[in-house]
Amino acid sequence: xxxxxxxxxxxxxxxxxxxxxxxxxxxxxxxxxxxxxxxxxxxxxxxxxxxxxxxxxxxxxxxxxxxxxxxxxxxxxxxxxxxxxxxxxxxxxxxxxxxxxxxxxxxxxxxxxxxxxxxxxxxxxxxxxxxxxxxxxxxxxxxxxxxxxxxxxxxxxxxxxxxxxxxxxxxxxxxxxxxxxxxxxxxxxxxxxxxxxxxxxxxxxxxxxxxxxxxxxxx
Numbered sequence: 001x002x003x004x005x006x007x008x009x010x011x012x013x014x015x016x017x018x019x020x021x022x023x024x025x026x027x028x029x030x031x032x033x034x035x036x037x038x039x040x041x042x043x044x045x046x047x048x049x050x051x052x053x054x055x056x057x058x059x060x061x062x063x064x065x066x067x068x069x070x071x072x073x074x075x076x077x078x079x080x081x082x083x084x085x086x087x088x089x090x091x092x093x094x095x096x097x098x099x100x101x102x103x104x105x106x107x108x109x110x111x112x113x114x115x116x117x118x119x120x121x122x123x124x125x126x127x128x129x130x131x132x133x134x135x136x137x138x139x140x141x142x143x144x145x146x147x148x149x150x151x152x153x154x155x156x157x158x159x160x161x162x163x164x165x166x167x168x169x170x171x172x173x174x175x176x177x178x179x180x181x182x183x184x185x186x187x188x189x190x191x192x193x194x195x196x197x198x199x200x201x202x203x204x205x206x207x208x209x210x211x212x213x214x215x216x217x218x219x
Contacts, residue, residue, distance in 0.1 A: 046106030
């Protein structure tokens with residue numbers, strides 16, 4: 001019963017974190033801030049990131065850590081499994097090349113506010129539709145590589161396994177709401193992109209297979 005209670009508590013705390021993270025990322029909350037606290041809007045993004053880090057820290061610290069090992073790979077497999085994890089880390093860094101880091105962190109918003117060029121209608125960020133690099137294969141490559149990075153571990157305990165499963169479900173649900181906002185912002189351009197990569201929302205098996213065939217097999 002104690003183990004079951006720990007499992008339920010871990011899932012509940014993650015759901016609480018995920019709900020708060022998604023709620024504060026929604027346009028509805030941002031529009032409320034714009035209406036009631038417009039002077040705070042340029043600082044919303046950086047505050048959102050700080051709150052997200054803090055609430056994730058609380059989830060990690062408050063979650064029970066059952067002393068249950070699901071698997072512990074023996075040599076040399078414990079080293080071999082680190083290879084796909086390294087590749088996924090490279091993939092994360094590759095994806096970050098196509099993301100405006102200052103905009104993502106909330107620094108650009110403050111700089112625009114100081115320069116008097118901040119536009120409230122943009123809410124908390126100015127985004128650009130990117131269909132290049134990893135976005136040619138997956139509509140959400142940062143989710144893809146993050147999941148792969150989390151999955152490939154030489155040792156897996158129960159807490160970490162539940163964290164990975166909850167993260168995968170959160171990415172799946174979060175990407176749905178994220179794409180609704182992208183359709184609102186970019187309209188038909190993003191709908192066309194969705195159609196082109198309709199089977200590669202996160203996992204890009206078909207686009208990658210087509211790329212390999214066209215690039216290396218059928219020239």
